[in-house]
Structure formats: structure tokens, C-alpha cells
Amino acid sequence: MSAAAVLQVAGLSTSFFTKAGVARAVQDVSFTLGRGEVLGLVGESGSGKSVTGFSLLGLVDPPGRIVAGSVRLEGQELVGLPSHALRKVRGRRIAMIFQDPMMTLHPVLSIATQMGLAIAAHERVGRAATRARCIEVLNRVGIPGAAERLDAFPHQISGGMRQRVDIAIALLHRPAVIIADEPTTALDVSVQAQILAEMRSLVAESGTSLVWISHDLAVVAALSDRIAVMYGGRIVEEGPTDVVLTGPRHPYTQGLLDSLPSRAKPGTELVQIPGGTPSLLALPEGCPFRPRCPRETEICRTMPEPTGDALRRARCHHPLVLSPAEAA
Amino acid sequence: MAVTFLQPGSPTRRFLGDFRESWIATGALAVVVLIVLLAVFAPWITPQDPYDIANLSLADARRPPGFVGSEGYVHVLGTDAQGRDLLSAILFGLRISLEMGLAAGLFSFVLGASLGILAAYLGGRFETAIMRFVDLQLSFPAILLALVLVALLGQGKGQLIVALVAAQYAYFARTAFGAAATERRKDYVEAAAATPLSGRRIILRHLLPNALPPLIVVATVQVANAIALEATLSFLGLGLPETEPSLGMLIANGFQYMMNGRYWISVYPGIALIVLIVAINLVGDQIRDQLNPRLRR
């Protein structure tokens, strides 16, 4: 596994030092991403998924900062890298796509210019070659008439097309890893499905590894090889997609599954997890899910350590399914 | 009534508390108050009445700071071209500058706020006509307008105030209109307007109170601007007559002597002027920040 590991994250913690207090947005996050693998990072909004993504690229803006942990990309440590070295990594070896394509593209620069700048950030390429490369990548992400679209401005194309342009920019340098932060959430359902399918074949053919962030377990289930569930800034459960879906260990994952419309038995009401997302400024002592958990006991006042192995683990004192070690 | 607004927890109380938190603004306010006091009591605290020609001696003219004149006292800031004690001239000049600034500010406030609120209340053609005119005027530099009016009307305090008001009321009108028009469109005001309730009530109860905070901010800035504008006009020789030497005129009179090293005749009145203007602006900045809901936490 680790031989083919492209991205190794260990003990990653990111905090925001605001006037109101310290928001521990990401705490002790660890996972490993194999080459060509798709990891689905799922959790309620506010659980720290985006901040995890930004931390991987070293893009956390003040007042936030990575306070601990390590991010190794193809063996190279990224945490603590000086900004100019980090810049050379971003976009070339690890890229990111954001949620709202209406906000990411520059409104008054043409698509050609924006893609050209992204190429020029890492390579010296002539005008004609730049153009040819842009057209080639736009074609790959399924933009019809790429040559004409290239000279358009963002306001002249649809939201789905814009997100494809974002994806094209992320693919320009064939990075080893792409972080996709809810890239389809802001789009129409039909466009969502298209882009999802395209992403799947794109990563498959290019061998790019993908971290797909979503609050929607159904989207993640359709795409990813493995799933990591985040709650209150921590990964509470991780494992191969089918294993997690069929035998969740963490009560929170179970709750997410129960609230999926496709899983509900016909005629029964959807089960919602009671309570709301905790404030990161005032996390409960011990397990963050404790106040909402049906299995809560006294021991939950202490932080559970992950049990299991790198392939399949959960952070819970009372898991629904015991790991082999616990069963023994 | 007079007491309730200062009770703990009242908005005014909170406002004052917030204001005190900024030491720059508090200091600036102290400077403004000090200058106003100095100006008001100038006749009693200055060593000399600078307007009384009988007091002046040409032997004392253009002396540097610290010179002991024929009257036997120290000219702390030196003397001007006519042998006036500069400190006395500055304090009397501040009096005139403040008087002009406050009068212009007050009249612009009343005129501008009335027009703006009336435009918002009446709407329709009246609104269009007034606000078009105001906008047109706002795109035109105030200094030119004042310059032309002073030229047409002649010199004198009254004329100068008219010119300053004409150059400045538009800022008040725009501000008052903005705030009042937003309020006017709210349902409860629409409803009140549909009843036979008097228009005066709507204007005084709903429109004016909502327009007041931004107007106060504009007023601080515009008093400072009026003082600066008056000084500029007087410096150009178009403001007040020779008999009313405001700060601008003192500076202008010293200008020619600056070239041969007698800097103090212009520089000290100038320092008094900018300390006053900058202090008022700092107070205004703070009030604006405090009244701006976007910056409020």
C-alpha cells in the first residue's frame, strides 16, 4: 500500500485564531491515498472538510494555520515548505477544484488568459503551444467547440461549463492528486451527474488520485474507492466504500446512512440525526459526537482513539461492528 | 428626557463608551474642544487685540518667535507683516474660521436635509427634479462653485456663507435622501402615509430620525471642509475682507515673506488650521465607523 501511496497525511491539525477564540477546524487527521485511488471525504457542513483540503495545498489563510502534522506528497513533506517551493507544487503536482464555479474564475479575464496563466505558472510554453494545450484539455473535460470557448469570458458560459474549465485548469499539469471540494454541489442535478461520470473516467485514464469532498454520502458512494467520514474536525471512520456502506462502525456514519433517501424503506420516514453541528469554538469534551449519539455512555467523555488499521478504522468507544482486534 | 438618554445601556451611553475606546478619536475630540475654547475666549487670553491698528507698531513687524516687542511682552510665535502678535492673530483667526465653518455647516445641514427628506417623502417629479439637480451639482467641484459665487456676490461674511452653503448642501441632500428614501419604502411608513395622519408626523417621526446618523457624519466632515474651503478662498484673496483676517488670509499674507526665510508668518497659522481640520476629520472618521452597521460587531 505505502509503496504506491501518493499522499500520506498524518496527524494534520489546523486552527483558526480568531478574536472569538481558537477554532480547531481540523484535528489529528490521517489518511493515505494510493495512486489512482478516489477517496471520498464526507461530513456535515462545518465539519472541516474544506479546511482539510486547503491544508493539503498549504492554502490556509490567516488567522488560520497548520499547527501540527505532516502532508507527504510522493514522499515530499509539504508542511513547513517555504511559500515559493509550495507554489511550485500547487497546480503542478497537487491541484484543487472549488465548490462554486461562479466565484472561482476571474470575471474579466478570458478563459484563454486564465488557462495560459496557469500553464505559465509552471512551464515556459510558446503562445501556439499554450493554445493547443488548452484546447486539448478543454476537449478532454467535454467542452464542445473548445477552440471558440477559449476566447470567451466566464459570464458567457454556463455554470457547468465553468466548472469544466476549472477542472481543465486543475488537469493542465497532470497532477498526482486533485482535491475536489464539492465541485458539483452548486450545479443542476443533471449537470452534476454528467460531471461526476466525466471525473470518474478522467481520473481512471490519467491515473490521478482524487480526494472528493462532499456533504452528500450518495455522491461519494457513487464515485469513491474509499470513504473517510469527518465530524467536528476529525475523521471518525474510514474504510473501503462498500465496507463502510454495508457495515458502518461509527454511530454518526450509521446516522448519515439512515438519512439517505435511497436507503429508506418505502413508506417510512427518513431518519435525521438529532441535534446540530457543534461549534468548533466550543467542542464538547471527549467524543465530539457524544451529545447527539444514541450509544453515549460515561466513557465517551474521553476522546476515543482510532481502532483498526490504516485500511479500516473508526474513532468510537462503542462501535456498531467490532474490529477484529476488539472482537478478539 | 434630558437624563434618560445617559442611563446605563442606552444607545447614547454605549456610543460614548465605544468612542472612548479609540484613543486617537478621544485625543482628537479633546483637541477640537480645546481649540474651540481658545477661539471663544480669544479676546480675554490673547496678549493683544490684533484688529486694533493702534496696537500695531511697524517696528515690531516680521519678528521671529520669541521676540520681545515694544509693548514689552514676548511674541511667542513672532509677529506678522504689520507687527501683529502672531499668536493673537491666530486665535482670532481661528474664531473666524470656526464661525464660518459652523455657520456654513449648520445652514447646509438644514437646507440639504430638508430638501433630501422632502424629496424622499414626496417622491415623483419633485424627487426626480431635486435629486437630478443635486447629483449634477455633486459631480461639479465644490471649490469652483464657491469661487464663482464669491466672485458674483462680492466679499463679506454673509456672502461667503452663502457660497459655502451652495457648495455643500448637496452632500447633505444626497445623504438625507438616501436614508429617508429607504425608510419611506418600508411597509409601515407606506401604511402610515395612506392614513390621514399628517405628513409632518411621518417626516419627524420616521424619516428624520433615520436620516440623522449619516447626516451627523456628513456634518462633521463638512464643517472641516467648510473651514478648509474658507481658508482656501481667503488664501486666494476671495474670501473675507481685510478687516476679517481668517487663518487663510494670515497664511496668504505671510506667503511672500516665506521665500526669504520668514517662514513663521505663514507656517504657524497653517499649523493651527490643519490641526483643527485633521482633528475634526478624525472625530468624524470615528463616528462614521461607529455608526456603520457593516463594521459593527
Add this chain to the structure above:
Amino acid sequence: MLGFVLQRILQAALVMLAMSALVFVGVYAIGNPIDVLISPDATQDIRDATIARYGLDRPLWEQYGGFLGRLLQGDLGRSLVFGVPVLHLILSRLPATLELAVAAVLAATLIGVPLGMYAGYRPDSPLSKTIMTVSILGFSVPTFWVGLILILFFAVELGWLPAGSRGETVEVFGVGWSFLTANGLKHLILPALNLSLFKLAMMIRLARAGTREIMLSDTVKFARAAGLSDGTILRRHVLKLISIPIVTVFGLEFGSTLAFAVVTETIFSWPGLGKLVIDSIQSLDRPVMVAYLVLIAFLFVLINLSVDLVYALLDPRLRRGQVA
């Protein structure tokens, strides 16, 4: 695009008409119109002749028509002091003022935009705080006072730069320009700096506010994620976006710069329009005043018009009728 241009030109013409009416009412109707046209010590015959010639005994609206007609033919009367046609006088002084104003606005933009962008990019650094303090001073301290201090320091104390007149000029297209000779350029520096200070403060504020906002946007975060350097982002992404409000202000402020040139030209004895108008106010040369006002109003309208058009060129979203 064409419709847009036509619409703006029509609007500009209407505003110009309104402005001319204002000037007319302001000077001809409030003041005694005859004073505007002839010198106070003219004989009664000349007085009557002038009244008849300009139709001052006619109703006001008719007079306005005549005024407008003469205006369109470029007849702005004769200067009482110089005895030459006003138009001629004004055109001969215009280059000096234009030179000064352009230099000032350019200086304000070229100095103010980078400073403001830096202050917006690193809002908490000591340099940024210094920049913002200077800009607050630039806003509140009157122009004439700054001019005086500039003269005191750079001309009187240090003796580095001259404090008055245009210096040597070079004739191009029949008019003299200072900025083409080293000596003229030296004469231009202080007045241009003086005139630019207020705009400089404004440019700093604009650039800072814009930069701050844009640097926090997803657009910039996405560009960073693609590996663009902060330098590239500032030069391409930020500059392009803040250039829209800056061009607007650049243009709009150009008009008020011409107006404030009145003060600067007086202090630095710069022989331009501003000095001319102050002199004519002091010598009651009213035809010159009227002509100056009409010209300034015309420039204002022209500037507003060009700003609208440049705006449309800079921001593709404003151009309509393109592929969707």
C-alpha cells in the same frame, strides 16, 4: 455597443444643455448682465449699443437662445482686461493647465495604485499603516497648505526645485510644453505633486479597498491553488479588477483636478487657466469667467462620457450583443 454609445452621447448633450442654462442663469441673470459684457467705465452709448446687440432688453428665454447660439459659434465675447477674444485667451492658457493636470493625475495613479495595492495586500504591516496615515492627511489637509510646505522645503530650504513659472518650454503643435525640457520638467514637479496629493490619497484608498476584497475572494484562492504567484495574481487578477473603478475615478477626478488647478497655479505662478480665472475674478473680467465655466462644464461632460465608454471596453460584462 453602438446603441450604448449613441445613448450616452445623447445624455451628454442634454446635461451640457442643462449646464449652459445654469451658467446662464448664474452669471447673466443673477449678476447684472451688462457688467458681464462691457467694462464698468464704458460710455452710455457703448452700453446701449451692447444692450441692443446682445438683446438684453428681450425676454430671458430669448436671451438664453441667443447665448446658446453664440456659444455654438464659439463666440464667448472679449476679455475686458486683455481685449482679445475670450476663446483665444482660454485656448492659449489651456495647454499649461492640461499639462499640469495630466502630470498630477498620472503621478497620483502611478504612485497611489502600487502603494494602495501593497496596503491592501499586507494590511497589517507597519508600512501599510504609514501609507494609510499619509492618505488620511492627504484627504484633510488643504491643497494650498501642502503647496506652501512643498515650496518651503524643496525650494526655500533645500533649494532643489524651482517654486514658480513653467521654466523652459518647447513648441510642439504651436504650443509650449514644459515636460519636454529638463528645466521645464523641474518646474513641473512641485506643482504636479501638489495638485496630485488629494487624488493620491483617493487612489491609495481605492486600490487598497479593492485589493483587500479581491485577495480574499475564491478567484484568488483558486488562482493560488493553480500555482500562480502572488505577484502574478496582483499584477493580473487584482490590477485588472481594480482598474475599472480606478479608470472611473481617474477620469472623473481629472475634471476636479482641473478645478483644483486654480489653487495650485496661483501658488506656483503656473500660467494656466486656473491662474487666468483667479486673475479675472479679481479684475472682474466676467466674460472670461463665463467662458471658463462653460468650458469646465463641457470638459466634465466629455470626461463623464469617455469614462463610460472606456468602462465598457474594460468590462466585457457591460458589452452587450455578444455570444452567450
